Amino acid sequence: MIRIFHDTKFDFIKWWKVAAIATAAFIGLGVASFAVNSAVNYSIEFTGGTLMQLRFNEAPSVSELRSTVEGAGVGNPEIQQYGTNLEYTVRARDARDVETQAAGAEGVSKKIQAALNTKYGADKYEVVRTEAVGPKVGSELRSGAIKAMIIASLITLIYLAIRFDWRFGLAAVLATGHDILVTFAFIKLVHLEVSLTVVAAILTLLGYSSNDTIIIFDRVRENLRKQKRGESFREILNRSVNETLPRSVLTHATTLAATLALLLVAGEVIRPFAWVMFFGIFVATFSSIYVAGPLLMWIEHRFPRRGTSHADLAIRDKASTPADLAKRPAMVGTKVGR
């Protein structure tokens, strides 16, 4: 029987401060980046505008391509190589261009195509993909995505709150909120293109991350019921994380395997989705241990259950190594009631 991380006694909770600083710094970095430059790389679906993916027979010069598109009357076209040097994406989403699309979304792409036909000839390239979104549809998709995120978060939160008692529920809720913030910071920092697919990834991540918290909390709850004599809440938390560690490692390994497969071979369209999931696996692991756990500990400390000694649930527990924990004398009246 191969065992990894079996019967471990890592003191995870010891590092909660470092973890809190790290995650706060990361979120802070995201917020700072947003403050400096509030531009988020939204996809055409959200901004409105036109995206054309072109496949040329012979590699064109990018500057020539740009001037051709500009010659069609498009302001500030964004031109990017897409895979090989034969494929390029052209994005036109200057405010003026988007506005003209209100009268007919296809207008800009037709103009660009006409200019390309004159410049390169219709048989020298192929339009493999077009997305033309009018301003109205763009803003609707945007508000739809925001609504979806808020409602999904609320539903997850309500579910967690119902599923556990309020202490666990609140900790899980705050941890989930943290996950969303960290993911936003990540998206902002790496300038990932935010499309509906990325929103889907964020919501999937929401589910995936709360899974982790649920599993650890489930174990905490179970361990609370059969609390050992003299075991503090902090020890129970640590024990629960350690006991669920093999599961966490295995599950994250298989999910990571699937995510890597997506990231490496599934192509450009899926890549932003795969990046969010890739990042999310680490966030989920991190937050279920270092955010949900300490938060629960803090809540238990602030609002102790009946018959529980305060000292026992203190965050600043002096005994920080398993060896110390073992040495601690048994206390009376530490049974945590449910």
Add this chain to the structure above:
Amino acid sequence: MANLKYRFLIIAGLLLASAWSLFPRTVVERVKRDGVFVMDTVRRVPLKQGLDLQGGMHMTLEVDESKQAVANKSEALDRALKVVRVRIDQFGVSEPVVQKVGDDRIIVELPGIDDPERAQALIQQAAFLEFQITDESGALEKSLSRLDEAAKNAGIRIAAQTAGGDTAASKSVTSLLTANDSTVRKDSANKGGVDAAKTAADSLKAALAAGGLFSSNIQQGRMPGEYIIADRAYEAIDSAMRTQSVRDAMPPAKVLRWGVDTGVTGQRYRTLYVLDTRPLITGADLIDAKPSTDPMQGNVVQFTLNNEGARRFKSETGKHVQDNMAIVLDQRVITAPVINEAIGRSGQITLGGGTLQAAQDLALVLRAGALPVPLKVSEVRTIGASLGEDSINKGVLALGIALALVVVIMISYYRFAGMLAVAGLALFLIYTLATLAGFDAVLTLPGLAGFVLSVGIAVDANVLIFERIREEMVHGKSMRLSIDEGFKHALSAIVDTSVATILSGAVLYQYGTGPVRGFAVTLIAGLFASLFTAIFVSKTLFMFWLSRARGNQTLSI
């Protein structure tokens, strides 16, 4: 033991149902052969692919109110929907989607088409057909000064770049006119018409000196009621024609209509017609139209009228023998042939050099009827078939890699139990796909990605159970008891995690569009399948192992 038998029966039954719903079946449908859609029988797996995987076009249409406000949009859109649906059905693509979304949108999805522009033109064309007699009373000439005045008051002039070139331009228009005179087709102008045209041309020349927008840019055409305009004056006159004061300046019961673009070599010019406002008949009376090739006229569309229309058309054309009748489609004059005798039930529209495809498309839109309201495109996505195929290949490759990795991890870590988990995973894949096929769900690219991801997540339930069994064994419990306890304790966590993700998926489905909906559906289908395989299938396999195990034999986990 009976319990185990029923469990296997349920699993096998579901597997059979899945196999049945996924089994390639023979269907008669439109398929593309050498670039055209034909009806044919094909065998295929009944799993629907989204547009992003098979290529095609997605369009969102709205009522266009830029020219005229529409009172009851929802109702107008319902009528437009019917027309669009008929047009699309006749256009012939496999499994098109035409549906109303909300109160103000129509979604059109055309899988596999590779001429999006043609499809769009076909959908958006108003296809309002009118037959109107051209003016012979010189109505335009009489009202030229009023028209000029109205245009001047509205501040409409020809764009600045042509200033100073007026005389040169009008000369060239004149020479163009004479060139045209010599090439007048016999069938398009009778003798009286040419005479009338000549006198009208004289009065026009007199008016030229006045220098108004209309008077200085309009030349008499080949027939009464037809005028020729230099291309440079087109935009100014067109915008003048849209202003109310210019419309009011026209004589009563007469309207100005542009001709369709003419393909004359050399200098471009436009034709403008003065027509009787009242049409003899409209396209509403038309019951059939079909394309045809006439040896003399080129490509034509032959139409047939209903009884009422035929009766009216016959009496009206009888009154106008030797007059020119303009065939006006969407306020543009296609042709204006001379009526040689009363026309009854059927006639034809000459396209004047149009392709056979143009004739086919025109016949199609005329058959389907006019759009009750103009539609505009608010969103359009096209994806080339090659890109879709590429996406499928990459997605399937990612699926294969993910599966291989997960199988290796599970078997190398859990050994025999890992194999049970892999068996469960195989069932998971089949059940998920079968659920998608059974509910007629659409597999999209994000859906495919979600499917790959769910392979990684699906084994989580097994991992939870296995880890729990291991723990119970460590605590010294018997194999049988450990397995029982393992399943019992892991259950609540498994259900919880699934419910949390299913809820997110449901919200995503509610608010997402096409591709993302596909993702949500795949996610939800996958979660139900994984719940079933982990809780029910795995347990059955363990129970089966236990029933065969001797004494205190241990399972490698």
